[in-house]
Amino acid sequence: MKAKAVRLHGANDLRLEEFELPEITDDEILVKVVSDSICMSTYKCAILGTEHKRVHEDVAEHPAIMGHEFAGDIVKVGKNHQHQFKAGMKFTLQPALNYKGTMWSPGYSYEFFGGDTTYCIIPAEVMELGCLLEYKGKAYYEASLAEPMSCSIGAFNAAYHTQMGVYTHEMGIKKDGKLAIMAGAGPMGLGALTYALHRDVRPSMIVVTDINQDRLDRAAHLFPPEDAKADGIELHFVNTAKMADPVAELRELSGGTGYDDVLCYAPVSAVVTQSSGILGRDGCLNFFAGPTDKLFSATMNFYDVHYNSTHVMGTTGGNTADMIESLELTAAKRINPAVMVTHIGGLDAAAETTLNLPKIPGGKKLIYTHLEMPLIALTDLRAQGEAKNDQRYLALADIVEANKGLWCPEAEEYLLANFIKE
Template structure:
């Protein structure tokens, strides 16, 4: 079977190519990919090429397929897995395999397994590690976004505090506590807001900071009604307008500091400010991934000692985190559609990945079976005169407060030209 896929050959060298897939072995599974969300980690892999820890040294001669935030349908199941998986099953994929300590991962390491493809082959370790997860909800885009959403769940589940009476550790957001998401109006920040309002443990106060008034306003419109319904005080602050950010943010907590803080931007100054905002026994998770291997920031060890502060970092999520994400989506408890700001076809994936830092907005969603340039949802009204496809999408998205939806996805898959 032939597939079309975006393959990495080296630093900033991505190519959309058609090639033959081999016949699957008895311990492999053939799948059709429907959607793949472009991740900044894919840009980092393209930027570093063979120097990336997950990319093979011989990638120039044996290219890999990029993309790891994906969803699709099972096409053919090898004999070894017939009792566990069925053809036609909708799925999402946890790419953090951690198989026998290996760094290999779909979207980084395999010649036939990556999300920016029409068809791909799942290697045995995906199933061995139980990373092929069924999805029973609506919307392939939701299943694709369960991977980045699981990263946020993992970050929140990793937050902890201690019990000074018996030294037990309690994991997760402090129920009824005070939480801050610093630099929180980007795509992963929005996912963190959504989870803090949707998950098992929720704060009473959630403060979200950013430097962009437009992003703050969009986040406010999206989440204030949900927060009010949950009885959570949700406050947005542009810290760029504050003369004394530490004092002003501490006032919002009544002077006690925050129980939980997620830092979503790799800035030394932001980290130092965030650490100073932690209250007694509070926990800070440095979620943003820096590219500078020597990145560092100052820490007040006096406060670490006497206020018993905890500072951690997490990257990625676990299989259980992804199961939780999929369950929340299947039960329609999340608003994951707020992450999507752009959609396009497989022919747009390579350039969108290479220029990802330059493209504003949230998640860029690729539908791998179609051809269409990457377009911003907010531009659809202006594009509607160019084609019936854009006109139809503009009407659907406009009726849904400018957000992507299952209806928009179905319309696109039905009417867009095949790749």
């Protein structure tokens, strides 16, 4: 059957192409992709090409479908999996396969398997690893965002703490501790914040830093500190660009003791050094933001490493359990992944958006793969409708504005019913 996809041919070479999908084998599953959210990791893949660890050397001859944060409908199931999966099921998946020691992953490594496409083929290893998940929710975008949410969930779960003289790591962030989310007013930081506020083991204080006041103001609008206080959490949004000495002032905000857990969401040396400087005793620093520079380094206080048991670690992606937790918390309305989304667009916008991702302000860019639509900010929907005299955009704007400016199931349902030409 025919599919249309954004495919990687080499560094900075993404092409929207129509091609023929082969017939599935007994061990494969054919799916229709509905939504894919664009990840900064996809941008890194696109600009690096074969220099990226997940991209195969012959990608020019066998181009890889981009995108790994996707959801959709199962179309056809090979006979070896018909006991578990049926045509018509909604699905999402965990893309961090780590299959037999390889780094192959959808969105980087497969010719017929990725998210920025109308249809794709899920290979046998995904089912073998239990990474194909039935999705029983209403909105496809929530399933797409389960993957980026799982990355932050994994970061929380991978944190650890110790006791003096005891050689056992106590896994997870410290209960009732103090948490700092550095450079955290972007999409992934807000995903971490919604999780921190509503998970079972929670801190007593959360400080979110950034240097962009508009992003901080949006974050405070979405997560009012008074609401967090009512739930027993002291929440602060702090612009470190306005601080003469960010480390000293952040430590003072913590009560002078520093922070038990610090998540660093920017691959910037100064932010890493600040993150190190605000750690309290036995503080755990998770360097979450993956750099493109293989020689990236930053100063860390090793006096504190030795005498105060501070430690640093890094996580990339989550696991299947993290994704399931994200889906369950979303279904229970305890977390809202939509806080990450600021733009929507069609498949025709995916290549340009990916290659220019760091230059486009805002949060997550959500692509609907059966749609032709330029990338548009949710805040611009009304202006777009008025400029084009298009009532559909105005209706979308009404829905979004009634939902604190956030994308929502009702908006997606309207979009899929009124914008797609079958």
